[in-house]
Amino acid sequence: MKRTLALATIVALSLSLGSCRKKNNEPIAPKPNPEKPAPTPGTNPTPGTNPTPTPTPIPAPPTPVNGDNNNTIKPDESPVNATVSIKLTKGARVTIKSDKPLTITGAKLTETQHTYEVTNESGFGIDGDPETLDLSIAQATEFALDKEMPSLKSLKITTEESLKKLSLQGAKNLEQLDIAGAIADEQTLDLSKHSKLRLLALGNRPDMIGKFTTNLGKEYPSINSSNPSTSTSFKEVSLPTSLEVLFLAKAYCALVGADNLPNLRAAYIYTPKAELLGDLSFAGSTNLDRLMLAYTSGGGALNSLTIKNKPHLRDLFLYQMTIKHTSIDGLPTNTLMYKTTNYHLPSIEVHNTPAVKILSLLQIATNLESADLTNNPDLTEEKLVKIAEKLTAVKGVNLKIEADKATDAVKDAFQKIGWTVNK
Structure with missing residues (x-):
């Protein structure tokens, strides 16, 4: 009984992101755990902010469950009128996975599960109405899904540089x-x-x-x-x-x-x-x-x-x-930023943002030439001086602030790191 209740709880959570969706849609990843995880090694979250938040979940593609034996295979028929028509060389191998039975024309099943060999000179075709379709078509040159496949919700196409034309007009419910x-x-x-x-x-x-x-x-x-x-x-x-x-x-x-x-x-x-x-x-x-x-x-x-x-x-x-x-205008206080390399930012303007966030933005910027910090109510003389003291000296940066904030103390602090204060 406990196991049944636990399973029900997991299912409920997995559907919580899509409560407005139809019941038969593919599962959506569960909501993030409200417990805040420890910061990731190798990152540098902004000082004074909350711990690293739980990341936004990305739903994984549904796992197809249809077996090859359930498919109708017609290697001698032309794929020209198929719902999905894929052009590629005769003899090429492709992988086809779905959650429901398909009719496959212009290809035959090989000894490898879900793998088919193209038997038609013009490629192969797929008919049916699956909810999930996962295709690996390395040598395909054209992919056309122009006829309606109304139940199709998840489509994955893996190919190579040969694919030059792609049409998905018949997959309106993806x-x-x-x-x-x-x-x-x-x-x-x-x-x-x-x-x-x-x-x-x-x-x-x-x-x-x-x-x-x-x-x-x-x-x-x-x-x-x-x-x-x-x-x-x-x-x-x-x-x-x-x-x-x-x-x-x-x-x-x-x-x-x-x-x-x-x-x-x-x-x-x-x-x-x-x-x-x-x-x-x-x-x-x-x-x-x-x-x-x-x-x-x-x-x-x-x-x-x-x-x-x-x-x-x-x-x-x-x-x-x-x-x-x-x-940047109005960056939230709890936004986490990460100190990284080779972030080239020659020109920046930051407004209506807390001083701690302004400092973080200036710290991650390299090749900085100009910074407009006007319209920031949180910036006081004391905070501007502290920002200057924590920045690495870089010559030639033009700083724009309001006249009443360009005090002698602020000018001196930024001049020490090679910045010029403009009103």
């Missing part, structure tokens, strides 16, 4: 979408009409994100992998307003609609081409609680980052990122 390996620099991926999509992951991602650490290689092993499927690109991706979690892992594309994501809770962006993102703000995402920005060495610069109206922001992680201009 809630989770994982695409890893598509190199379609000239293609636009329009997901704006996918009004139920909650999670989008471009590139390989872990099933669950732990606490941030400065060693990204340990937490995100796929990021440092030489596997082609870790790089994913599109010309641009149009996002739906329903999106809750955005994950770009070694992926690059322009984002359309990023300022109109009212449900977004977490954004993990690790990109080798930050310049494609342009001006990033997630302006409409007032519930955002976790933001990571990072890119590989040698990548381009993000034009600007604006953080405003983010009252629930718990974690801010900037790693090996160059941002031409950063604007």
Whole structure:
């Protein structure tokens, strides 16, 4: 009896994130444990803030349970009229996993579980109406899901650089979408009409994100992998307003609609081409609680980052990122920031933010040239002097503050570290 009650409790927790969802949808990860974990070794939380908060959970893709014996296999039939049509070379091997029986045309089952060999010159096709579909199609050149597959909620596509064309018009009820390996620099991926999509992951991602650490290689092993499927690109991706979690892992594309994501809770962006993102703000995402920005060495610069109206922001992680201009307005006192390397921030303006947060931002910035600290009621003469005393001396930084705060004591303190105070 006790065991039954315990199991019921776990199930209830796992559904608590999606209480408004239909009962038959895939399980959602349980709410974070309210008990505050110890700070992660290797991180440097901002002094004076709360301990490291429990991370935002990311639901793992549902595990397909359908066996190969339940599928109808038609190796001699053409896949042209199939619901899902995938072009690739005859003889290529693909992996197909689902939670419900499928009809597979243009391919035959091999001796390996879930693995099929393409028998048709034009590729293979899939019919059926599963809730989860996991495809590994390394040599595919085109993927078309143009006919309706109404029950499909979770789709994972793992491919390589050969995939140049992707269409998902028939998957309007998707809630989770994982695409890893598509190199379609000239293609636009329009997901704006996918009004139920909650999670989008471009590139390989872990099933669950732990606490941030400065060693990204340990937490995100796929990021440092030489596997082609870790790089994913599109010309641009149009996002739906329903999106809750955005994950770009070694992926690059322009984002359309990023300022109109009212449900977004977490954004993990690790990109080798930050310049494609342009001006990033997630302006409409007032519930955002976790933001990571990072890119590989040698990548381009993000034009600007604006953080405003983010009252629930718990974690801010900037790693090996160059941002031409950063604007922060109203950073919460309990936001944790992490001291990282190679964070190039030449220009910053910070308003309506506690002094302890201002100090943390200035401490993690390198290559700083100008800092606008106007409109910060918490900044007093005493706090400004203490900030100057805790900063590393860097010549040539221009500091802008109000005239009544530019006292002789403040000027002297900043001049000692090579800064010039402007009113």
